[in-house]
Amino acid sequence: MPDTINMKRVFSGIQPSGDLHLGNYVGALKGWVNQQNNRDNFFCIVDLHALTVKQNPDELRDRTLQTAALYIACGIDPIKSCVFIQSHVSVHAEVCWLLNCITPLGWLERMTQYKDKSLRTDSILAGLLDYPVLMAADIIIYDAHEVPVGEDQKQHVELARDIAQRFNRIYGETFVVPEPVISKTGARVMGLNDATIKMSKEHSKIRGHAVRLLDDPKEIERSFKRAVTDSYNEIRFSDDTERAGVNNLLGIYKVITGKTESQVEKDFENLKGYGSLKTIVAEVVIEELRPIQEKYARIMNDSGELHRILLDGGEKAAEISESKLSEVKYKMGLLNL
Numbered sequence: 392m393p394d395t396i397n398m399k400r401v402f403s404g405i406q407p408s409g410d411l412h413l414g415n416y417v418g419a420l421k422g423w424v425n426q427q428n429n430r431d432n433f434f435c436i437v438d439l440h441a442l443t444v445k446q447n448p449d450e451l452r453d454r455t456l457q458t459a460a461l462y463i464a465c466g467i468d469p470i471k472s473c474v475f476i477q478s479h480v481s482v483h484a485e486v487c488w489l490l491n492c493i494t495p496l497g498w499l500e501r502m503t504q505y506k507d508k509s510l511r512t513d514s515i516l517a518g519l520l521d522y523p524v525l526m527a528a529d530i531i532i533y534d535a536h537e538v539p540v541g542e543d544q545k546q547h548v549e550l551a552r553d554i555a556q557r558f559n560r561i562y563g564e565t566f567v568v569p570e571p572v573i574s575k576t577g578a579r580v581m582g583l584n585d586a587t588i589k590m591s592k593e594h595s596k597i598r599g600h601a602v603r604l605l606d607d608p609k610e611i612e613r614s615f616k617r618a619v620t621d622s623y624n625e626i627r628f629s630d631d632t633e634r635a636g637v638n639n640l641l642g643i644y645k646v647i648t649g650k651t652e653s654q655v656e657k658d659f660e661n662l663k664g665y666g667s668l669k670t671i672v673a674e675v676v677i678e679e680l681r682p683i684q685e686k687y688a689r690i691m692n693d694s695g696e697l698h699r700i701l702l703d704g705g706e707k708a709a710e711i712s713e714s715k716l717s718e719v720k721y722k723m724g725l726l727n728l
């Protein structure tokens with residue numbers, strides 16, 4: 392185990408609510424992997440959050456394990472990072488309740504993700520509204536300094552800051568106030584079929600919307616071939632919404648290759664037509680995902696090893712968070728005999 396005493400602590404998570412896609416990879420996982428050597432990392436599979444929308448129980452269990460395998464296949468090293476399943480550490484749900492009792496309802500009703508999601512359903516569950524409080528609990532019970540997430544989660548991390556600050560004001564200094572860390576590149580990968588909406592698990596069953604991390608090369612090629620573009624026939628970055636499709640393709644190429652915008656535009660300088668752009672972007676994505684898919688297959692072949700990693704991770708996470716829980720309960724006036 393690395394010496395983590397002087398390192399900043401990182402906490403992040405992904406819901407096992409659907410197939411992981413390129414947005415999850417570049418917006419979250421890739422950044423986690425790049426940082427993991429000089430941080431004290433906690434990477435969680437947030438299955439309790441997945442319950443805020445209807446799930447098939449057997450599928451949820453399968454996807455929870457698959458998500459964990461993908462973390463490791465993408466390069467999360469269980470020696471350097473604590474990998475665990477949220478529902479294995481009951482402190483998360485318990486602290487969520489305690490934080491509910493200091494969180495004004497208005498703060499939750501203002502969350503844009505809640506407003507969007509509740510507009511699209513006619514039976515709004517209490518869990519959907521409360522989702523950011525559970526997320527705040529996830530983060531602050533570990534005293535995490537940094538939370539690397541995609542742009543869409545920034546507002547939730549800011550709420551976690553507000554809740555930590557409010558608790559500290561009422562009960563005295565208790566929690567570290569966390570910072571969102573949004574990668575400049577890849578903060579928002581858009582749908583290939585519609586570049587005005589973000590690539591999401593929710594839409595990943597729609598043909599041509601997402602590149603799923605486990606899609607085979609042929610499927611990835613097909614998705615890119617079908618990607619929306621425009622009629623400008625000009626391969627350069629742009630903020631113009633009409634050109635969002637091409638911009639998204641260039642953004643994906645940029646984040647995978649690690650090149651700058653001008654290097655990317657140079658690469659495509661003499662290229663004629665969007666067809667070749669799509670082929671080249673598909674190729675870099677296929678090559679990036681190939682070793683991940685191979686490693687994933689090896690991990691799933693030996694699930695005993697994966698179970699051991701998750702059990703060890705859960706144990707370590709429980710130990711750390713339980714001592715924080717005792718402090719919080721005491722400060723809030725709960726009797727300890």
Ligand code: AMP
Nearest residue numbers: 406414415418419540541578579580590
């Ligand atoms: P979710 O799929 O909502 O569980 O998100 C897991 C992580 O992936 C979070 O850090 C999100 O911000 C990030 N993420 C999800 N979709 C995208 C996207 N289209 N582009 C960039 N990051 C994303």
Ligand code: TRP
Nearest residue numbers: 402403404405406437440526529
């Ligand atoms: N809400 C996040 C998402 O949908 C997932 C999540 C839950 C999370 N708890 C977290 C992310 C704590 C970072 C830190 O993407």
